[in-house]
Amino acid sequence: MSFVSVEFLIFFPVVAAVYFWIPQRFRNYWLLGASYFFLMQANAAYAVFLAAVTVITWAGGALVARADRGGEAAAPNWKKLPAVLSLTAIFAILAVFKYLNFFEGLSAGLLSIFGVSIHPSPSDLLLPAGISFYTFQAATYVIDVYRRDVKPEKNLFQYALFVSFFPQLLSGPIEESRSMLPQFREVHRYDYDRVRSGLLRMLWGYFEKMVVADRLGTLVDAVYDSPGKYSGLPVLLATIFFAFQIYCDFGGYSNIAIGAAEVMGFRLTENFQRPYFSKSIPEFWRRWHVSLGRWFRDYLYIPLGGNRCSRARHYLNILIVFAVCGLWHGASMTFVVWGALHGLYQVIGLTLKPVKKRAENLLGIREDAGPVKIWRAAVTFLLVDFAWIFFRAGTFSGAAVLIRNMFHFRSLAEVANGPLIPGMNVLEFCAALAGIVLVLAADFLGRGCDLRKKLLGRGTACRWAVYLSAAVIILIFGNYGPLREAGQFIYSQF
Amino acid sequence: MYRKIAGKIIVLFAVLVCLFAALSPVFIYKTPHRAKLVQGLYDSGDEYDVLLIGSSHMNGGLDPNVLWKQYGITSFNYATGGQTLDVSYYLLREALKKHHPDVVAVDTFYSAMTSPYGESGLVSNALDNMKWSANKVQATFHCVPPQEWIFYFLPALKYHFRWSTLDPKDYSYFDMSSYYYMKGYMSGTNRWGKSDASYVSTQKQAEIPQKSLQYLEKIIDLSREEGFSLIFLNFPADYSEYDAKNGWVDDCEALFNSVASYAEKKGVPFLDYCDKMDGIGLDFPNDMNNATHLNQWGACKLSSDFGSYLKEHYHLADHRSDPAYAQWDRDYLLSQAHDVLD
Numbered sequence: 001m002s003f004v005s006v007e008f009l010i011f012f013p014v015v016a017a018v019y020f021w022i023p024q025r026f027r028n029y030w031l032l033g034a035s036y037f038f039l040m041q042a043n044a045a046y047a048v049f050l051a052a053v054t055v056i057t058w059a060g061g062a063l064v065a066r067a068d069r070g071g072e073a074a075a076p077n078w079k080k081l082p083a084v085l086s087l088t089a090i091f092a093i094l095a096v097f098k099y100l101n102f103f104e105g106l107s108a109g110l111l112s113i114f115g116v117s118i119h120p121s122p123s124d125l126l127l128p129a130g131i132s133f134y135t136f137q138a139a140t141y142v143i144d145v146y147r148r149d150v151k152p153e154k155n156l157f158q159y160a161l162f163v164s165f166f167p168q169l170l171s172g173p174i175e176e177s178r179s180m181l182p183q184f185r186e187v188h189r190y191d192y193d194r195v196r197s198g199l200l201r202m203l204w205g206y207f208e209k210m211v212v213a214d215r216l217g218t219l220v221d222a223v224y225d226s227p228g229k230y231s232g233l234p235v236l237l238a239t240i241f242f243a244f245q246i247y248c249d250f251g252g253y254s255n256i257a258i259g260a261a262e263v264m265g266f267r268l269t270e271n272f273q274r275p276y277f278s279k280s281i282p283e284f285w286r287r288w289h290v291s292l293g294r295w296f297r298d299y300l301y302i303p304l305g306g307n308r309c310s311r312a313r314h315y316l317n318i319l320i321v322f323a324v325c326g327l328w329h330g331a332s333m334t335f336v337v338w339g340a341l342h343g344l345y346q347v348i349g350l351t352l353k354p355v356k357k358r359a360e361n362l363l364g365i366r367e368d369a370g371p372v373k374i375w376r377a378a379v380t381f382l383l384v385d386f387a388w389i390f391f392r393a394g395t396f397s398g399a400a401v402l403i404r405n406m407f408h409f410r411s412l413a414e415v416a417n418g419p420l421i422p423g424m425n426v427l428e429f430c431a432a433l434a435g436i437v438l439v440l441a442a443d444f445l446g447r448g449c450d451l452r453k454k455l456l457g458r459g460t461a462c463r464w465a466v467y468l469s470a471a472v473i474i475l476i477f478g479n480y481g482p483l484r485e486a487g488q489f490i491y492s493q494f
Numbered sequence: 495m496y497r498k499i500a501g502k503i504i505v506l507f508a509v510l511v512c513l514f515a516a517l518s519p520v521f522i523y524k525t526p527h528r529a530k531l532v533q534g535l536y537d538s539g540d541e542y543d544v545l546l547i548g549s550s551h552m553n554g555g556l557d558p559n560v561l562w563k564q565y566g567i568t569s570f571n572y573a574t575g576g577q578t579l580d581v582s583y584y585l586l587r588e589a590l591k592k593h594h595p596d597v598v599a600v601d602t603f604y605s606a607m608t609s610p611y612g613e614s615g616l617v618s619n620a621l622d623n624m625k626w627s628a629n630k631v632q633a634t635f636h637c638v639p640p641q642e643w644i645f646y647f648l649p650a651l652k653y654h655f656r657w658s659t660l661d662p663k664d665y666s667y668f669d670m671s672s673y674y675y676m677k678g679y680m681s682g683t684n685r686w687g688k689s690d691a692s693y694v695s696t697q698k699q700a701e702i703p704q705k706s707l708q709y710l711e712k713i714i715d716l717s718r719e720e721g722f723s724l725i726f727l728n729f730p731a732d733y734s735e736y737d738a739k740n741g742w743v744d745d746c747e748a749l750f751n752s753v754a755s756y757a758e759k760k761g762v763p764f765l766d767y768c769d770k771m772d773g774i775g776l777d778f779p780n781d782m783n784n785a786t787h788l789n790q791w792g793a794c795k796l797s798s799d800f801g802s803y804l805k806e807h808y809h810l811a812d813h814r815s816d817p818a819y820a821q822w823d824r825d826y827l828l829s830q831a832h833d834v835l836d
Binding site: 017 | 496498499506509510513514614615641642644645650651652653654655657658659
């Protein structure tokens with residue numbers, strides 16, 4: 001079930017209302033049933049994968065804890081075995097259903113270098129919705145139990161709810177077991193202010209997705225789906241638009257998810273913290289898809305040695321983490337290159353850091369000066385946006401054509417003969433720009449304060465004017481309805 | 495506390511419903527279909543002897559101006575593209591609120607449809623242009639899948655994306671009276687140039703799809719309740735493109751044999767012009783606009799024959815000498831029939 005559907009607009013209020021209405025002891029069962037129903041609306045078979053990952057990791061956690069009963073002193077401690085086995089099992093499911101064709105193709109390519117020719121036939125396996133997200137979330141539980149960061153969850157149903165909780169099931173945020181599992185033991189009472197605040201957040205999420213992201217997607221799709229067809233301004237605009245499309249798409253999804261959870265009293269991780277105001281690539285990754293970045297930091301980067309090792313190994317760790325992060329997004333080398341580019345940016349940044357420092361000292365440039373901050377934010381945005389080309393293009397040849405055509409501006413005669421902005425008229429284009437400005441303005445104004453709190457503190461007339469305007473704007477300018485193909489959330493395919 | 499937020503959400507929804515109900519006429523496409531339905535259902539003060547209901551076959555196949563010119567019969571063509579039998583039923587009920595015809599002719603082409611619902615865009619042609627009433631609510635419930643009901647109650651939600659292409663005629667509701675002289679009829683002026691590739695004389699029968707049967711029954715019941723005479727029609731068409739893959743019965747000839755048997759059983763005349771093409775002098779390549787629709791020349795031949803049938807079988811007054819109907823003569827001069835007949 002998509003968040004942008006009439007079904008969800010009926011499903012969510014019913015689930016939330018019943019959640020508060022029924023006795024506490026039944027609530028988690030209700031949410032568990034609702035979460036599986038939510039997933040199975042797309043395909044009932046998805047539930048099998050979710051249940052398998054749930055049972056494997058729950059049993060893995062229980063066995064790890066059992067083996068670890070004696071603590072560090074006990075020997076021999078074989079807790080690693082169930083941890084490794086359960087993690088291997090769930091990552092194997094992920095690998096088979098998401099990456100089998102990719103690895104077969106990669107193997108064939110590598111073998112052909114040595115003169116061995118194989119022709120793997122692509123398998124047509126079902127890609128279960130949300131599998132990348134809930135596999136990673138379930139893995140945190142096994143690792144946390146292994147590290148003794150959390151106690152094993154005895155109640156399988158409670159644990160199943162942790163893995164399947166519907167607001168974050170399909171596209172995160174990826175929660176850590178130590179922060180999420182205790183929330184299912186809390187008593188969440190109906191709180192008018194919290195419900196209102198959660199609904200307002202959901203409204204903003206719908207605006208980001210339906211009004212801004214899907215509108216920007218019109219130009220992006222027109223250009224990126226036919227890479228050789230356009231050059232110059234349309235390609236440049238589409239590339240800039242994609243940066244905001246994916247931000248508003250995923251940010252919008254996250255706001256709906258976090259808002260829906262908030263209505264019911266759950267606190268999910270803030271997944272985006274004004275990423276396009278970042279002044280460096282490392283800062284960007286602390287603000288973009290925060291829950292995934294945290295996962296890679298805690299469960300891959302640090303175990304690899306992090307930065308507490310030789311410089312060469314540190315750089316290699318960064319490259320590995322970002323290449324894997326790219327691969328997590330999709331079974332394609334373009335995603336790997338997208339991730340590796342981010343790794344490379346950081347390695348180059350670290351390498352040039354002393355030179356940059358010396359130059360700044362020589363020229364007397366202060367890091368906290370306004371123009372310097374703006375310059376650094378602009379450079380960071382350009383680097384991030386360049387990498388997005390590989391993320392969106394789908395193929396290297398497509399990306400190469402787009403990069404080449406981006407700076408090939410058409411003559412005035414050519415411009416006069418074709419549409420300046422493919423896929424949208426002038427009014428649509430202005431609305432797209434206005435959407436970007438509004439989202440950036442909200443990010444900028446929300447730096448040191450909670451805009452929702454400010455709004456909810458205003459008088460009735462002001463609040464209602466905002467509610468009504470937002471609803472009317474979404475309903476008129478949003479992308480939905482039987483005559484429009486509602487845009488799928490970009491991250492739902494990962 | 496629950497009541498507080500529930501109350502506020504209900505108020506917000508109520509305000510939005512009122513707002514979008516008011517905005518809907520602006521966003522609905524201003525097509526000739528809209529013009530003729532608003533005229534025929536609500537604006538026109540004319541009394542009609544005959545109402546014509548059905549799909550695009552009827553829309554471009556039976557010309558009220560021919561019936562007027564040759565027989566002095568007043569009629570209005572309420573057909574819209576893709577009008578399914580369920581939509582025809584509710585549209586007829588809507589028309590009967592204002593008009594009291596002696597005869598209603600219903601195009602049965604869509605009785606061959608096996609899908610439970612017609613194509614959304616085509617059903618919209620009719621339902622979007624019906625005013626809010628219990629009849630419209632029922633029509634929506636029965637003719638539209640549940641997940642789309644809201645878009646028929648508040649069409650602005652369906653056409654909201656038109657905000658950037660709205661033009662002045664959308665705000666002024668455009669001059670629908672300028673279409674009235676056609677009396678709901680409009681046909682093409684193309685000559686198809688090909689023969690009917692599908693026609694085979696057969697005695698075979700095919701099962702009439704359940705929903706079609708249900709609405710044929712309802713239309714017959716309505717005729718008895720309202721006291722008008724009913725005629726079922728089928729228009730000349732090449733059925734080659736219609737089959738089960740497209741939500742249609744595979745053998746249309748057999749299906750219309752079944753419709754004929756059903757109509758006979760119910761005592762309703764059924765004029766299958768697919769079988770009468772030679773009888774009315776219809777030349778398929780020259781009198782069809784395309785494979786399934788008559789052109790203006792073919793429509794004139796068929797309308798002329800239908801008018802003769804009406805005169806022969808029903809007591810319909812000839813209004814041509816009545817000064818109260820002088821406007822019908824003026825409208826005729828603007829019509830496609832005038833181009834063909836005179």
